[in-house]
Amino acid sequence: MSDILLFSGLFCQAESVVKRLLDDTRCSLITDSDIVAEAAKLSGMSEKAIAKAFVSKGSIFNKFNHEKERSVAWLRLALAEKLVKGEALLVSGFSAQLLSQSISHVLKVCIIDDVHKRIEVARNEEGFSEKEAIKAMQRSDEERSVWVKELTGEKDPWTSSLYDMVVPVDKIGVDESVALIKEQLGNAAVQITDNSRQEALDFLLAAKVETALVTKGHNVEVSAKAGNVVLTINKKVLLVDRLEKELVELTQPLDGVESVEVTFGKDFYSPDIYRRMDFELPSRVLLVDDEREFVQTLSERLLMRDLGSHVVYDGESALDIVKDDEPEVMILDLKMPGIDGIEVLRRVKASRPNIEVVILTGHGSDQDKKVCMELGAFAYLHKPVDIEVLSLTLKEAYAKIRKA
Structure with a gap:
């Protein structure tokens, strides 16, 4: 059965949709807390440090220690390892945005709701006043916007280009929303195939390479396809030949890597200069x-x-x-x-x-x-x-x- 990655705003009735999907499908729920705990085990970082990646207010020291980038890399690896196990998963929360490569048997869903309906849910189900609900929604939407922009470059966290389906719960209700998602789970386009299993393995390999590089202080974009790894540098580099050589030497020996290509992204000519993080030195x-x-x-x-x-x-x-x-x-x-x-x-x-x-x-x-x-x-x-x-x-x- 296909996996579901479900992202939503606060007070959008996503909890009700998730509960119904768990009741009606064979999916196992994976929360942000589950992904954070697994990422902490894999990395040796604390759960508190990993969880800070979800917070929009970044550390003033992050430009020196790349803690957020390191946390995201380990979160991706934690998600990737779960996706390749073959168990049908429903991943709900910020972690639903961690998928950086296409896996065709993963259904990406966005749950949205009308502002007035969100306020109603906050008041009736959570006991918020209208003022409290609006403030909480604004803060939550800001965090989601920052998170999505950092991972995808998209300013609008609800844009349809990020998802296979955007479900307006306020217009069709929880029951119909669940029915639509279940209907899409049966679509031939999201069934598990040999190709989709390979896509999941590609995502896992890219995540392994990414964590191997961040462990050595490097911060680059990584993608993989059938063992062919592409590393994309998105900051200005002073000694580019030396950096390319080091990245290849770190990546090539990893299990599953057949070839390594280094490319330069759209921000390569930005004023920021690429700096390798040295974990032997203080950065805070x-x-x-x-x-x-x-x-x-x-x-x-x-x-x-x-x-x-x-x-x-x-x-x-x-x-x-x-x-x-x-x-x-x-x-x-x-x-x-x-x-x-x-x-x-x-x-x-x-x-x-x-x-x-x-x-x-x-x-x-x-x-x-x-x-x-x-x-x-x-x-x-x-x-x-x-x-x-x-x-x-x-x-x-x-x-x-x-x-x-």
Whole structure:
């Protein structure tokens, strides 16, 4: 029996459609939580980190550590491994968008509903007020729009071009919606064939290649057909021959790979420069200093040494990021307007003791140093600092984190 990938908006009666389909077919339900749990097992990443891929508000550090891209790659592999097992599946949720290659026996369904009907469902079935329902729908639709655009390039998550069928539940009701989906499951075009099984294996191979590459710090698009793998680079490359050689050398030895071709996508000539992620280096470094010109220059000098950092100019902003985004290492000035560095250090170590804090100050005293070290600072450095000394200190702080 064919598989179903079902995507919908919030309060679109998708749960009712899914329940009826499970009752009326031999499909087994696969949720986002199931895919996340499997991806975490495969990757060694935490479920919390993997699940962040679904959230529209990306990490400020993602351009340095590619965590979202890594999570998506492992999510794809988790889905691919389930699709090749032969059991009829109903995959519901964000994970329904992970299919990056055509598998003809997979029926892609979008469930949509009229706004007024969605509000009615939210009020009657979930106990929301109209204002609460509208706010929840707007937030949910934004997350789905960002997710779909990141995976497919489409701005409209409900566009018919992404699906085999778009079902307007508000117009035809749950019963008729289920009947239409079941009717399409019987269509000859979505039956399992030798070709469709090969398509599923192609998707699995592409997912395996993608995870093998992200594990080595690379972020490229991958497709496969009967063992022939195509790698597409979508960012500007400074040493393209070297990158092509490395990608081929990493891909060619993988089981199932017959040939490797490297191509260049539509964004190859964009201003962004392709950077390979080095997992031996910290990538979630937060610079906190009110001297704007100094700290911006420092951030650029660190980036030249492949140490990505985000800059804020006061203690309040630093604490907000610690709360929402969890940096690995902080470089912290002491004398700042508002909350000073010692108080920031105290609060960070109280709430996130695993974050290593390097004090970098031009005004500190011996007593300040004593207090900072007692509060748990990793190191205490003075301005002006030798960039190599600071880089080494960051690497040592990160090594301590990785050993913990």
